[in-house]
Amino acid sequence: MESVKTLFYMGICLSAWIITAADNLEPQVENVRWVSLDFKTVLTWTSKASDYAYTVLYSSDNNDWTESPDCIQVSESECDLSEQLIPYDRTYTADIRLDDDVRDYEGDPDVFPHTLSPPFNPFKQTNISAAEFTVEAVETKVTVNITDPLTGIHQRGKQLSIRDVFKNDLKYKISYHKSGSTGKRDIITDSSLAEVSGLDAGESYCFMVAAYIPSRARAAQLGAWSEQQCTDGHKNVLQELSLGAWVGAVFILLTVLIIIITVTVLCCRCCQQRNKSLQTSQSSAPV
Incomplete structure (x- = not known):
């Protein structure tokens, strides 16, 4: 029974310690990503910290870290690294460091929490806009x-x-x-x-x-x-005619042709009958 009570109290103490430790954790930078268009490359991030400034360092191909001259103790959650990522065909990594405004930074990178970015190669990854x-x-x-x-x-x-x-x-x-x-x-x-x-x-x-x-x-x-x-x-009128237009035009032409032929035949018959009648009347007249 005593052992159960002991475990119970230990559990309560451990939970209280975890909650207290969580409250004392330094705020962390999150959602670090590269936004790059036509080699204009901006590093962005989010953080719940309100009384912190940010310093951005960068390194190419795992070489020494260099502070970005435009992103030292800045309050914005972004850093334009376009002019620093040269040569372009290298893989770069950025380190975002949280600097507390109420304490002095003494040069030790482990004093303040920091977050690494994913690797980025401008030559291979920057987006290209429409030409x-x-x-x-x-x-x-x-x-x-x-x-x-x-x-x-x-x-x-x-x-x-x-x-x-x-x-x-x-x-x-x-x-x-x-x-x-x-x-x-x-x-x-x-x-x-x-x-x-x-x-x-x-x-x-x-x-x-x-x-x-x-x-x-x-x-x-x-x-x-x-x-x-x-x-x-630059089509001519004949090229622009559709199949339906061609069918309609042919139909109209055939109709006109049939009408012309019919009228011509009728006229010829009328003329022939008139000539026959004239000849008949002339032959039956007294001499």
Whole structure:
């Protein structure tokens, strides 16, 4: 009986200790993720802490940690690392450290709680936005002129395009179909200027383009698809007639032809009868 009471009291004490320890736990950073579009890369997170600031460190390929100069003792729950993640084709990991405003940080990374981000490679994982382009039709060919999307990276006063970063890894997928048809065709071009040939003269064709990086994993190869653009068709009146219109036109022509033939035959018969009557009357008249 005494042993049961002892276990009971021990259980109560252990529960109280667990509750007290949970209340004293430091708030943790959660939901850490990378948001990246055209190499503008922002690290975001959530935390229930209200009196804490955040310092973000980053490391590439497990090298030494470096503090992000724009994200030291910040109150926001995000950090723009676009300019720090260079070279682009490396795997980076970020460390978000909670810094208590009421205590001094003495340089020991274990003093404050910190949370690691998932690994991220800008070259292989940044999303690519939709490209703008123009189309120009000449006879049976259409020239597609694509403008490379700009990135969030500036170097030497110049804003880099995705071609500046991907270089020969960047290609474009062009999807097109005849206006009014559901059958689509795709071509891959290495250049931002492509020519689509073998089209039907005078027909209207619709085009869409997307950046294509075949060196990436399949799920990340395609950028966003552009808006659709169509060429102007130049059909003559006969080409624009549908099957029903052709049937109606043929029917009308046949009807008119039948009427003309019928009227002609009737007129001929009337003339023949009139001539016979005239001849009969002339032959029966007295000399």
